[in-house]
Amino acid sequence: MQKQLNVSAIKDGTVIDHIPTKALFKVIQILRLDEFQNMVTFGNNLDSKAMGTKAIVKIANRFFEDEEVNKIALVAPNAKLNTIKNYEVVEKRVVQIPEQVIGYVRCFNPKCITNAENVTTKFQIINVKPIEMKCFYCEKITYENEIKIK
């Protein structure tokens, strides 16, 4: 229960757990939580048995489709989603790496057209562990450690 007290409980909404501490701000960016009007609480550097330390995000009155939440799998592949209704966990989900990554990751290639003009980036995932994704435009591969959020 200690952890529950660190980040206050929500009545209805979504809890995203098991986010690597380094990925917290990337998750916020990907899900555009900084633009969200309802209550959002973050906890970072929380104790985790599995991960050592972890981050957690609680978003009140917001529920996610798989497609939307799977975007964070690129930076938080082990993240778990709890859907909360009336303080109860009504659904648990794990994120899955999508086949295509559209619009929210930069191509690592500085000579790629997507870094010069306002082009929606598009990648095909060609390997999952570690993540390797091929740019639809320049055909170069962006590796997991090079992933930068747009």
Add this chain to the structure above:
Amino acid sequence: MSQKSLISITDFSKEEYLKIMELSAKFEANPNQSLLKGKVIATLFFEPSTRTRLSFETAINRLGGKIIGFSDSNSSSVSKGESLHDTIRMVSNYADMIIMRHPLEGSARYAAEVSDVPVINAGDGANQHPSQTLLDMYSIMKTQNRLDDINLFMVGDLKYGRTVHSLLMAMSQFKNPIFNFVAPPELAMPDEYKLFLSQKGICYFEHLEFNDIINQADIIYMTRVQKERFIAPADLTKLANCCPCGPTIG
């Protein structure tokens, strides 16, 4: 052919390659035709490449088409900061087809997406130059009478040379190719292409220098080593030792 634009050598199937080879032979036998009569073709060269531009413009003229365009971005609205998106939208209203060379990688794929008319990629940075690869394949077809069972030696700059990578991808679609790579370690074939061949179960061999094995070659594909790629002149010397013809510089 189902697709209208020509962007990347990887977009084609074996059957489509063979169809293009067959058509090329017909054009070579009878170069002056009026297939493009009444058509306006735009040649947009955002960076200069005299040889590529002249070969495309010759082909357009021989096929009866008319040309609009520019030969480098200094003499166009691009120098005034117009985006590629806007240039392509504008030109695709005027022309029936766009032939484009651009320094940025992926620019041709993007142009084809934005354009209402077909786009031919005449080189997008270090990425693709499919018409050049088609010409290489045509030369192999013409001299060997086949594209299957080719023992292909690739010599020189196998690291940065975009033409070797494209030709490798294209030839790997045919039956039983054997690849032999001759290059110093500094300019060796990148791992991703070797991995690609392994995954397809295609044989390849790497050599540091030219030796007797070259007698087994059906085709020897020499690349031009670009001097500006090298940091140390010592690398050039190494290459000169490795290739009997030495590197050509320019």
